[in-house]
Amino acid sequence: MKGRNTGWIRLLLTITLIIGMSSYANAGGKVYKVGLSLAITGPTSDAGNPYAKGVEDYFRFVNDTKLLGEDTIDCTIKDDQYQTDVTKRNFEDFLDQGIVFYLNYSTGSTLALKKDFDEVQIPVLPASFHAGNVEDSKYIFLPIASYSEQAVSLAEYVVKNHKGDKPKAAMFIHPSAFGRGPVSDVEKAVAAGLAMEIVEVVEHGNDLDNTAMLQRLMSKGVQYVICQTIQSPVATMLKDASRLSIIAKTFGENGKITFLGAHYTGGNDLIDLAGNAAENFLWTTSYTITSEPGPGTDAQLELAKKYGRDEKAANSHNYANGIMVAQVTTEVIRRAKEKGLEISRKTLYDELNAMNGDNSYQPPTTVGPVTYSLTDRAGVDSLQIYSVQQGKFRKIGEPITSEYMKKIK
Amino acid sequence: MSYFFQIVVSGVVVGSIYALAALGLVLVYKSSRVANFAHGQIIASGAFITYALTVWASIPIYISFFISMLITFLLAWSVERIFLRRLIGEPIISVIMVTIGLASILDGLIYLTPFGTKNFSFPLFLPAEPISIYGVSISWTQLVGVIITVVLIGGFSWFFKKSTVGISMRAVSDDQFASMSVGISVPSVFGLAWATAGLSAAAAGGIIGNITGLNFDTLHAFGVVVFPVVILGGLDSILGAVVAGIIMGLIQQFAGGYLDGNFGLNGTGEVLPYIILLIILLIKPHGLFGIHEIERV
Numbered sequence: 073m074k075g076r077n078t079g080w081i082r083l084l085l086t087i088t089l090i091i092g093m094s095s096y097a098n099a100g101g102k103v104y105k106v107g108l109s110l111a112i113t114g115p116t117s118d119a120g121n122p123y124a125k126g127v128e129d130y131f132r133f134v135n136d137t138k139l140l141g142e143d144t145i146d147c148t149i150k151d152d153q154y155q156t157d158v159t160k161r162n163f164e165d166f167l168d169q170g171i172v173f174y175l176n177y178s179t180g181s182t183l184a185l186k187k188d189f190d191e192v193q194i195p196v197l198p199a200s201f202h203a204g205n206v207e208d209s210k211y212i213f214l215p216i217a218s219y220s221e222q223a224v225s226l227a228e229y230v231v232k233n234h235k236g237d238k239p240k241a242a243m244f245i246h247p248s249a250f251g252r253g254p255v256s257d258v259e260k261a262v263a264a265g266l267a268m269e270i271v272e273v274v275e276h277g278n279d280l281d282n283t284a285m286l287q288r289l290m291s292k293g294v295q296y297v298i299c300q301t302i303q304s305p306v307a308t309m310l311k312d313a314s315r316l317s318i319i320a321k322t323f324g325e326n327g328k329i330t331f332l333g334a335h336y337t338g339g340n341d342l343i344d345l346a347g348n349a350a351e352n353f354l355w356t357t358s359y360t361i362t363s364e365p366g367p368g369t370d371a372q373l374e375l376a377k378k379y380g381r382d383e384k385a386a387n388s389h390n391y392a393n394g395i396m397v398a399q400v401t402t403e404v405i406r407r408a409k410e411k412g413l414e415i416s417r418k419t420l421y422d423e424l425n426a427m428n429g430d431n432s433y434q435p436p437t438t439v440g441p442v443t444y445s446l447t448d449r450a451g452v453d454s455l456q457i458y459s460v461q462q463g464k465f466r467k468i469g470e471p472i473t474s475e476y477m478k479k480i481k
Numbered sequence: 482m483s484y485f486f487q488i489v490v491s492g493v494v495v496g497s498i499y500a501l502a503a504l505g506l507v508l509v510y511k512s513s514r515v516a517n518f519a520h521g522q523i524i525a526s527g528a529f530i531t532y533a534l535t536v537w538a539s540i541p542i543y544i545s546f547f548i549s550m551l552i553t554f555l556l557a558w559s560v561e562r563i564f565l566r567r568l569i570g571e572p573i574i575s576v577i578m579v580t581i582g583l584a585s586i587l588d589g590l591i592y593l594t595p596f597g598t599k600n601f602s603f604p605l606f607l608p609a610e611p612i613s614i615y616g617v618s619i620s621w622t623q624l625v626g627v628i629i630t631v632v633l634i635g636g637f638s639w640f641f642k643k644s645t646v647g648i649s650m651r652a653v654s655d656d657q658f659a660s661m662s663v664g665i666s667v668p669s670v671f672g673l674a675w676a677t678a679g680l681s682a683a684a685a686g687g688i689i690g691n692i693t694g695l696n697f698d699t700l701h702a703f704g705v706v707v708f709p710v711v712i713l714g715g716l717d718s719i720l721g722a723v724v725a726g727i728i729m730g731l732i733q734q735f736a737g738g739y740l741d742g743n744f745g746l747n748g749t750g751e752v753l754p755y756i757i758l759l760i761i762l763l764i765k766p767h768g769l770f771g772i773h774e775i776e777r778v
Contacts, residue, residue, distance in 0.1 A: 113592040115698050121598035247748065272742045277751040278702050280498060280692060281623075283491035284737030284750070287484055292742070303600065304696045311692070315611045315620045316487075341600040345694030348609065384599055 101142030104405055104415050106131070107150070107166030110177035110199065114153030116302060118341055120177060122385045123199055124149050126394020127175060129379045134402050140409065145402065147175075156181040160188070167192060172417050173401050179205070179250040182212060195404075195421040197397045201335065202253045206449040213424055213444055215397050216358035216452040217474070222334040223254035223300055224261045225455050225474040226356055230296050230332070231267050234324050240269045242294045244309065246301035247275040254300050254334070261476035276305045282312040289329065290318060299333035306337045306353075307345035314349035321352060330354065339389040343463055350460045354468070358438050358452040359396070362387045363464040368436035392437045399435040400442055400451065403427075439471040483616030488738040489731070494623045496730025498692070501630040502685040503707040503714070503722040504637065505678035511641075511717040512650045512674035514573060518580040519560075520682060521704020522587035527553045527683025528690030528700055529596040532603060542606045550683040557679025561672045569657075569668060584704075591697060601695040626688035633684055637677070638719050650674055654717065709758045715771025724769060729754045 108127050111120035128149060135144045148166065152158040159181035166174060171194070176182050179200040189196050189211040196212045198205060203218035217225070223243070230239050243258065245251035255273050262268055271292050274285060286309070289297065299306050310331060313319045320328035331353050333342075338355030340363075346353075360368040372395060376386030385391050404423040405415055413419045424444045427433055432441040440454030454471035502524060509517045517523075530552050534545030564583060568576045591597045607621035641647040652660045653670040661667055686700060693699050710729050714721025736750040767773045 113588070113597060117592070117598040118600050118696065118698075273747065274741070275748045277748065278699065278706050279733075279750075280689065281491045281495045281734070282737075284488050284734040285741065287487060288738055288742055291484065304694065304699045307602075308693045311620075311694075315618055317611075317618075344600045345602050345696060347602050347605065347694075384595075 101144055102415070103144050103146045104140075104173075105166075105169055105171045106145055106147040106173045106175065106401060107163070107169070107171040108147060108175040108177075109150050109152045109159045109162035109166070109181075110175075111154035112149075112151040114151075114155070116154055116178070119199075119302070119336060119390045120154075122388035122391040123177070123394040125376075125379075125381055125385050126391040126396075127398045128394075129375050129381065130395045130398035130402070132379060133375055134398075139402065140406060143405075143409065145405065147398070152177070152181070154178055156184045160185060163188065167194075172415055173197075173404075173420050175397055175401070176200075179248070179253070183249060186212065192417070193421065194417045195424050197400060199393060199397070200250065201450075202250060203257065204249065204253055210446075211421065212449070214450045215393070215400065215442075216335070216438065217450050217455055218254075219250070219300055219334050220254040220257035221450065221453075221474050221477045222356050222455060223258050223298055224266075224476050224480075225472055226298050226332045226334070226354070226457075227258050227261060227266060227268055228474060228476060229354075229356075229457060229472065230298075230324075230330075234295070236324075236326075238267050238269055239295055239324070240271050240293050241296040241298055242272045242274060242289050242292075243270065244274050244276060244297050244299045244301065244306070246305075247277065251275065251300050257477070257480060258298070260480040264476055264479045266476050276301065276309075279305065279308060282309045283316065285309075286313055286316055286318060286329075294329060295320075295324060297329055297331050299331065299337045301333075302336050303339070303342040303345055306331075306333055307342055307350070310346045310349040310353065319349070319352060323354075332356075335359075335389075338458065338465065340384070340387055340465075343460060343465075348463075351462075353460045355458045355460075355465060356455045357389060357458070358440065358455055358471075359389050359392045360437055360439060360456075361389050361392070361458065361465055364458075364467045368392075368438070371436050396435050396437045399437065400424075400433065403433050403435075407431075440473075484738070486615075486617045488734045490617055490619055492731035492734035493727055494619065494627055494730070495733060496727030497627045497630040497723075498685065498688055498726075499707050499710045499729055500723045500726030501626075501633060501681060501688065502703050503710040503726055504634060504719065505682040505685070506707065506711045507714075507717065507719055507722045508637070508674050508678040508681065510711070511719075512654050513565075513576070513671050514654070515565075515576045515580065516716075517675075517678065518577065518704070519584040519587055520678070520707075521701035522584050522591065523553060523557060523679055523682040524686040524689065524703055525591065525596075525697055525700035526556065526587065527679075527686030528695055529591070529594070529686075530683065531687045532596075532601055532690065532695055536601075536604065542603065546684075546687050549687065550680045553679040553683035554676045555679075557682070558672050558676035560679075561675035565675070566668050566671065569671065588701075596695065597697055603691050603695070622688075622691045626692065629684060629688060633681060634719060634723055637681070640677075641719065646670075646673065709754055713754075713758050713761060713768055715768030717772055718768070718770035721768055721770030728757070732757060 111117045131147045150162040174196045176198040179202040182198040182205045186209045203220040205212045320330040335357045343350045362369045408419045428443040428445045432443045434441045438452045439456040440452045442451040457468045458465040530549035534540045535542045611618040611620045649665045710725045714725030733750040736753045740749040
């Protein structure tokens, strides 16, 4: 009997000790809850997977290196398989957990949950740069220049560097809000005086061969194709264009087509899919990329190495994309903490809106500073043009910003 | 004129590949009257196995292509043996639901590999320069794809018409009980049908993967893309799959070449095949070459 009592006492002591130790582990430190719902599997998971790794690794780094002192960030990452209903469920779960900041992913789910974000007044950084995300919404902040700004900037780049008569361009877009978003803005820029002719807007499908479409564009004298979609259809088109020998070897080469694309069309995945056909493809994004090494990309590679990521993830611009949104989240928490404010949705929202002028934030992973205000909802306004040269994306000139986006806003 | 002929060539190439991708669906339906909704995943698996053998195991692509066909042959046979054999005699809808579940399981398994979320492309093994004749060009990948398609479809047609096993498979498709009564092992025929479907899916995956690059979303979507081809041709007709595949390929290319971008039209290449499919089904409800069964009560 005595032995049995001693056993119970030991068990109770052990449980008390474990509970005590786990309390001690968090002693003096607060835990800030953040949620991320994205496509780790399912459509577009080739972008979502490295993005999730970037977010996860950076928050681990923040906690491991005590960037917020004893306080930690607890980011729960959930897979939504690119399904808006699942994203909504995940978001509601995160709210139950008491998140103070939310990271979303797709254009569709960001548009669908816009009202929910406003209702619970939570600041949101999505991976979608669709300009429509921030219309009639106070709480969504784009990490970088919108797809519209990217497409208009590419159009401006074409006009600036084209030799000869007014350049003729076509747009090759994803058949969704994600793809269609920038079309009207490019058309508005043309109406506002951008000297370019938009000959055609092509919505692609699951094409195995784009020969007919490319021939049609050639027959209409198209010299430039601006793409706003994902890598896979662009790769198939580039392969067909390469077979037809119509890819311009130099910018604007006469009788050929120069292909350009926005953020999600490019990166190493495009080279992996298209191989040599990706040569001379022009791509724009606001992120630094590892084929153009610098302090930001060194830090990116170091972070990937620290947490055992493979080479492909480490070099992905979507990994940088994930790191960047985690950096912005951390920065607003740090700033609010520094001011002695309670960390809440409201204070973090206010900190984001105050991130401008001298308070702008320069993450190492982007080509320009992140600025937000009540009227400016796109983080990094600068865009870098890259071109594929001998199988690597290489920087062309200095970062640019769109002139016409200001005119058409 | 080369504009027209280039579209014809591209249409035939795309159509042939559709036909090969559709072949697996036809083979399964022909023997078991089941539409396999996991076909796209098997196509993708074939492409990924070929890549893994070629790049990671350093086996020449010509050999790894055949090994992957053999592996998917065994994989599809195992799937039939483990999941579907016990459903013989059960309502068709149960079997179809199992294939939908199977697609989910295969999705999950592929997402556990690097192929689920990463993009790859096959190393160049054919000349990069296309073949051009009078301004009409075709890449070596496309040409080899068409040749493989012709050989495989020819082989399967012969197999079903002339070989004892092929004739047994057709017999099972017509009447399972009558086939059993003459000594044909229905379960073995089902297993073989799935296995050959797996083999042809791997071939299709290898070819499509060489053309589009290896992206899981793109590859498994072809399992759905070829459904109209199978329905148009007649669910149980190999010849129908070939003819319908080429019709679909030509419609898509001609729509892309002559309709899109004109008359305010766009994306007709995606829609037109379905419109034609509906019209043809109104006239021939069993598809172009499907068997119209007459049941006597």
